[in-house]
Amino acid sequence: VLENSLKADAKMRIFNSDGSEAEMCGNAARCSARVLVHKKLIIPGEVSLETLSGIITAQVKEDTVKIKMTPPHSFKEEVHIKIDGTDYIGSFINTGVPHAVFLTDDINKIDLLEIAPKIRNNEQFQPEGTNVNFVQILDNNSISIRTYERGVEDETYACGTGVVASSIVNFLKGNLKTNKIKVLAKGGELTVAIEGTPDKIENIYLGSPVEIIYSAKIYPVRD
Numbered sequence: 001v002l003e004n005s006l007k008a009d010a011k012m013r014i015f016n017s018d019g020s021e022a023e024m025c026g027n028a029a030r031c032s033a034r035v036l037v038h039k040k041l042i043i044p045g046e047v048s049l050e051t052l053s054g055i056i057t058a059q060v061k062e063d064t065v066k067i068k069m070t071p072p073h074s075f076k077e078e079v080h081i082k083i084d085g086t087d088y089i090g091s092f093i094n095t096g097v098p099h100a101v102f103l104t105d106d107i108n109k110i111d112l113l114e115i116a117p118k119i120r121n122n123e124q125f126q127p128e129g130t131n132v133n134f135v136q137i138l139d140n141n142s143i144s145i146r147t148y149e150r151g152v153e154d155e156t157y158a159c160g161t162g163v164v165a166s167s168i169v170n171f172l173k174g175n176l177k178t179n180k181i182k183v184l185a186k187g188g189e190l191t192v193a194i195e196g197t198p199d200k201i202e203n204i205y206l207g208s209p210v211e212i213i214y215s216a217k218i219y220p221v222r223d
Helices: 026-038 112-120 160-172
Strands: 010-012 045-051 054-061 064-068 073-083 086-094 098-103 131-139 142-149 154-156 180-185 188-197 200-209
Touching: 010 026, 026 045, 026 054, 026 064, 026 160, 026 200, 073 112, 073 160, 086 160, 098 112, 098 160, 112 131, 112 142, 112 154, 131 160, 142 160, 160 180, 160 188, 160 200
Parallel strands: 010 045, 098 131, 142 180
Antiparallel strands: 045 054, 054 064, 064 200, 073 086, 086 098, 131 142, 142 154, 180 188, 188 200
């Protein structure tokens, strides 16, 4: 939902399917910026969006939208979780919303809908809970990802903050050898660009094409 803002070009509010309001959504920010330009509410170029996690800026160039993420925080290199007798060792980071990130050798063999809800609701992530990402390293500059989103309580085709979280975690841990990371999600390919070094990350960008596929009007229900 886009509203007027005193701090930015527009205020973006994100509501999950369970009715809860999310602090930030990377792909929603990219789509919102694209729609604002498409509707000619803002001239093409840089768009600023007010979110619960801070001000997000987006560069809109034709159908490609790249956003500058808010600084990540709360990084934990290792989190240990035991589920049904199996130990899962991953990492945790907040990229506007909380994300747990776990590596796997074969992303297609993960029973995400069985495992992820138990991680999402694990006591160490309470009271807010966490989003859950499983990542497969493809090569030195690309990964494949599957994400279970809290609030949606299901796997989603692409989670922007999860893509960024998974890229940062593996960049910090030395699993990726480049600052420009290709991420393959179910919904398509995204690019994460990290400015800085593992010792000092300065800026983080998330980008990919945005396609407008539907327009509609919603009218209030009248008695």
